[in-house]
Amino acid sequence: MTEPLLSVRDLVVEFPKRKIKLTALDKVSFDIYPGEILGMVGESGAGKSLTGAAIIGLLEPPGHVASGEIWLKDQRIDQLPYEQMRRLRGKRIAMIFQDPLTSLNPILTIADQLIETIQTHLPLNDKDARARAVQLLDEVGIPAASKRIDDYPHQFSGGMRQRVVIALALAGEPELIIADEPTTALDVSVQAQIIDVLKRMCHEHKTAVMLVTHDMGVIAEACDRVAVMYAGRVAEIGEVRQIVKRPQHPYTQGLMGSIPSIVERVERLTQIPGSMPRLDAIPSGCAFNPRCTQKIARCTQDRPELITTDQGQVSCWLYDGETP
Amino acid sequence: MIAMLIRRLIQAAMVMLVVAFISFSLFQFVGDPINNMVGQEASQQDRAELRERLGLNDPIPVQFIRFVGNALKGEFGISYRMARPVSEVIAERLPATLELALVSGVLAISLGIGLGVYTALRRDGWLSHFIMSSSLIGVSLPTFLIGILLIYLFSVELQWLPSFGRGETVQITQNWSTGLLTVSGWKSLILPAITLGLFQLTLLMRLVRAEMLEVLRTDYIKFARARGIKQRSIHFHHALKNTLLPVITIAGLQLGSIIAFAIITETVFQWPGVGLLFINAIRFVDIPFMSAYLLLIALVFVVINLIVDLLYFAVDPRLRVTKRSASR
Numbered sequence: 001m002t003e004p005l006l007s008v009r010d011l012v013v014e015f016p017k018r019k020i021k022l023t024a025l026d027k028v029s030f031d032i033y034p035g036e037i038l039g040m041v042g043e044s045g046a047g048k049s050l051t052g053a054a055i056i057g058l059l060e061p062p063g064h065v066a067s068g069e070i071w072l073k074d075q076r077i078d079q080l081p082y083e084q085m086r087r088l089r090g091k092r093i094a095m096i097f098q099d100p101l102t103s104l105n106p107i108l109t110i111a112d113q114l115i116e117t118i119q120t121h122l123p124l125n126d127k128d129a130r131a132r133a134v135q136l137l138d139e140v141g142i143p144a145a146s147k148r149i150d151d152y153p154h155q156f157s158g159g160m161r162q163r164v165v166i167a168l169a170l171a172g173e174p175e176l177i178i179a180d181e182p183t184t185a186l187d188v189s190v191q192a193q194i195i196d197v198l199k200r201m202c203h204e205h206k207t208a209v210m211l212v213t214h215d216m217g218v219i220a221e222a223c224d225r226v227a228v229m230y231a232g233r234v235a236e237i238g239e240v241r242q243i244v245k246r247p248q249h250p251y252t253q254g255l256m257g258s259i260p261s262i263v264e265r266v267e268r269l270t271q272i273p274g275s276m277p278r279l280d281a282i283p284s285g286c287a288f289n290p291r292c293t294q295k296i297a298r299c300t301q302d303r304p305e306l307i308t309t310d311q312g313q314v315s316c317w318l319y320d321g322e323t324p
Numbered sequence: 325m326i327a328m329l330i331r332r333l334i335q336a337a338m339v340m341l342v343v344a345f346i347s348f349s350l351f352q353f354v355g356d357p358i359n360n361m362v363g364q365e366a367s368q369q370d371r372a373e374l375r376e377r378l379g380l381n382d383p384i385p386v387q388f389i390r391f392v393g394n395a396l397k398g399e400f401g402i403s404y405r406m407a408r409p410v411s412e413v414i415a416e417r418l419p420a421t422l423e424l425a426l427v428s429g430v431l432a433i434s435l436g437i438g439l440g441v442y443t444a445l446r447r448d449g450w451l452s453h454f455i456m457s458s459s460l461i462g463v464s465l466p467t468f469l470i471g472i473l474l475i476y477l478f479s480v481e482l483q484w485l486p487s488f489g490r491g492e493t494v495q496i497t498q499n500w501s502t503g504l505l506t507v508s509g510w511k512s513l514i515l516p517a518i519t520l521g522l523f524q525l526t527l528l529m530r531l532v533r534a535e536m537l538e539v540l541r542t543d544y545i546k547f548a549r550a551r552g553i554k555q556r557s558i559h560f561h562h563a564l565k566n567t568l569l570p571v572i573t574i575a576g577l578q579l580g581s582i583i584a585f586a587i588i589t590e591t592v593f594q595w596p597g598v599g600l601l602f603i604n605a606i607r608f609v610d611i612p613f614m615s616a617y618l619l620l621i622a623l624v625f626v627v628i629n630l631i632v633d634l635l636y637f638a639v640d641p642r643l644r645v646t647k648r649s650a651s652r
Contacts, residue, residue, distance in 0.1 A: 056550055058546065058549055058550060082555075086549075086552050086554070086555070087552060088552070089549070089550055089551065089552035090550065090551035090552030090553070091552055094550065094551065095547070095550035097543055097546065097547055097550075099543060102542060102543035102544060103543050103544055103547045104544055104547070105544040105548070105562050105566070106544070106566070106641075106642060107565050107566060107569070107639070107640060107641055107642075108561075108562065108565075109641075113548075116553060116557065116561075117551045117552075117553065120551070120552055120553055120554065121552065152641040152642070154641070154642050165547070168547070168551060169550075169551070171551070172551070172552065
């Protein structure tokens with residue numbers, strides 16, 4: 001098996017709030033392998049975006065990594081000083097945000113933003129950097145890239161801007177891109193194109209992607225593996241096909257049951273009773289236990305760790321001791 | 325671009341016309357100008373003659389058109405108080421006011437932006453807290469009190485700087501004498517300039533700080549950080565320009581009010597500018613001077629607004645007409 005590109009181990013992110021500490025991420029562990037696309041799903045507030053922000057070192061204060069480790073290949077990156085982390089951002093890990101309309105600086109041209117990013121990370125002179133910028137825009141599918149490069153963001157449509165954003169993220173040839181809901185703010189018709197561009201670019205540049213989304217359609221379409229998050233914890237990680245077809249964790253099962261299917265006609269979609277607990281009211285034991293239909297006595301007492309099964313990893317006591 | 329400029333110019337002309345009408349009506353409604361001009365002993369006939377000679381018997385619109393025509397030529401009549409052409413008196417005093425306004429404007433804008441950016445970037449530093457708290461003084465204390473306090477401290481107690489006047493001036497052209505070329509001129513300028521600019525300085529500083537903090541929270545700054553752009557460039561290339569967009573308008577208007585409201589500062593420091601002259605004109609109901617001053621200040625504001633509009637156009641690409649339509 002290949003070495004993981006990124007290893008997150010027992011990551012805890014806390015937000016101190018007056019006297020109490022809110023634990024937004026609680027012992028999150030997962031790996032991303034070179035060139036793969038890992039999906040991150042979960043409800044709003046499950047900690048998907050926060051995981052991305054923690055990896056790239058852009059948690060909004062007072063949020064901070066309280067414990068755990070983040071390894072990029074053989075370098076530990078969760079404790080790097082600002083300047084070293086800055087050099088790494090864009091060069092080895094890049095990030096794409098949700099809203100392409102606000103991700104680009106309105107008063108700088110696309111060329112300004114691309115060339116500066118390229119020259120920050122690669123030793124290119126102005127002419128070469130510009131040529132590379134044009135090439136990147138061309139690759140992400142901007143028509144007449146050499147002319148459009150001197151335009152301002154407002155002269156592009158939403159979908160085109162997200163392509164520019166992808167080009168910007170790829171400018172430093174990163175090994176990993178964290179895409180934080182890259183299609184949520186776009187028209188449905190454009191979403192598929194953008195996912196396509198992202199998939200193609202990452203395949204060509206051999207870039208791994210952590211794709212944060214709450215859209216199972218996007219996950220099924222684009223990802224190799226998927227991690228399901230719930231209340232700041234990882235509920236389940238596995239191959240996309242396994243998770244979609246045979247989800248293990250009761251939460252994932254509920255999640256999959258709530259997706260309408262074109263093939264089967266169902267009178268009512270299943271829904272998970274209750275809602276995700278607030279950060280200051282996470283129950284003891286398994287965070288999902290109050291809503292779980294299959295809970296056993298142990299679920300309210302001990303918190304399950306990620307258990308490796310034949311289909312992946314799941315944090316649920318139902319699978320404890322089944323397979324080594 | 326040209327169309328916009330023409331539109332703005334027409335608007336500016338309209339504004340000036342309205343102000344001209346107000347200035348003009350001063351003559352009509354603030355007492356009878358004839359009474360102010362002739363002595364107690366003038367006979368009824370003398371008055372009627374003068375009235376006829378000055379054209380005061382013509383219909384109001386005709387008089388107004390004549391007023392505007394004269395104003396365009398720079399003629400505002402004879403000052404009642406000084407018995408000299410108003411335009412001449414203003415031209416003589418304007419340099420002093422403009423110098424004062426220029427220095428305090430530069431002071432307010434440069435320090436306002438500089439300190440605003442500093443306090444935004446070092447939000448939790450003790451120096452920032454200190455600057456922010458002391459800026460409340462600038463915002464809340466009235467101008468004349470600041471002037472008097474400065475005089476007390478630097479002129480009376482420390483005796484470092486003069487408390488009134490312009491110091492030595494150098495005549496550059498016939499009408500333009502400057503204090504910027506002599507040491508005593510600069511010394512005299514310091515206190516009034518601080519007094520006049522302090523409010524604008526603190527206002528701009530607080531505005532720049534608030535805007536900068538706002539901009540630093542935007543997605544495009546986050547995205548720039550996520551791309552590993554250097555801190556310096558993020559602050560001064562990516563964020564500052566966006567911060568300054570809304571500041572331009574305020575700064576422009578503040579510059580206008582620096583010139584317009586130099587009156588108080590000039591009174592406190594006995595600064596021989598138009599503002600001081602204006603106060604005296606009010607005391608003597610010197611209507612030609614007052615109406616000319618009103619027009620002058622209106623002109624200053626209109627011109628500054630025009631410049632602000634053009635600056636916006638130069639700075640914000642979104643306002644420029646796109647040559648190519650956005651592709652879908």
